[in-house]
Amino acid sequence: MKEVTVFTDGACSGNPGPGGWGAILRFGAYEKELSGGEASTTNNRMELSAVIAGLSALKEPCRVTVVTDSKYVYDGMTKGWAEGWRRRGWRRADGSPALNSDLWERLLDLAAKHDVSFCWVKGHSGHPENERCDRLAVAQYEKYK
Numbered sequence: 001m002k003e004v005t006v007f008t009d010g011a012c013s014g015n016p017g018p019g020g021w022g023a024i025l026r027f028g029a030y031e032k033e034l035s036g037g038e039a040s041t042t043n044n045r046m047e048l049s050a051v052i053a054g055l056s057a058l059k060e061p062c063r064v065t066v067v068t069d070s071k072y073v074y075d076g077m078t079k080g081w082a083e084g085w086r087r088r089g090w091r092r093a094d095g096s097p098a099l100n101s102d103l104w105e106r107l108l109d110l111a112a113k114h115d116v117s118f119c120w121v122k123g124h125s126g127h128p129e130n131e132r133c134d135r136l137a138v139a140q141y142e143k144y145k
Contacts, residue, residue, distance in 0.1 A: 010045070069123030
């Protein structure tokens with residue numbers, strides 16, 4: 001099984017507001033940058049979109065390490081929150097609707113195709129790939145301003 005690292009970040013100018021995401025896929029010495037955005041969105045949607053885009057770009061099942069600065073994404077996947085929301089019909093434990101269920105559904109389905117682990121890094125702390133993903137994300141939301 002190929003080992004791939006996917007670095008991701010999402011950004012928003014206002015929340016909600018114009019948003020962008022960036023992802024870097026690394027397989028050995030090979031790297032691919034991806035980015036996109038939306039005119040009106042939230043930071044959490046962009047964080048999720050970055051991970052979804054990274055996993056969607058993989059052409060076969062891989063062992064994937066997703067590196068994110070989003071506690072929302074990290075905790076949602078590593079603490080089982082997203083699986084719990086899905087089991088409860090996209091409801092949180094208190095019965096309120098889970099936000100971004102469309103994106104969480106896609107992420108859970110994609111993650112099931114791979115052997116995925118998540119690594120959290122502090123944002124804006126000088127992590128080279130996280131900073132690159134942030135620049136990609138900001139460049140995307142600037143297109144909508």
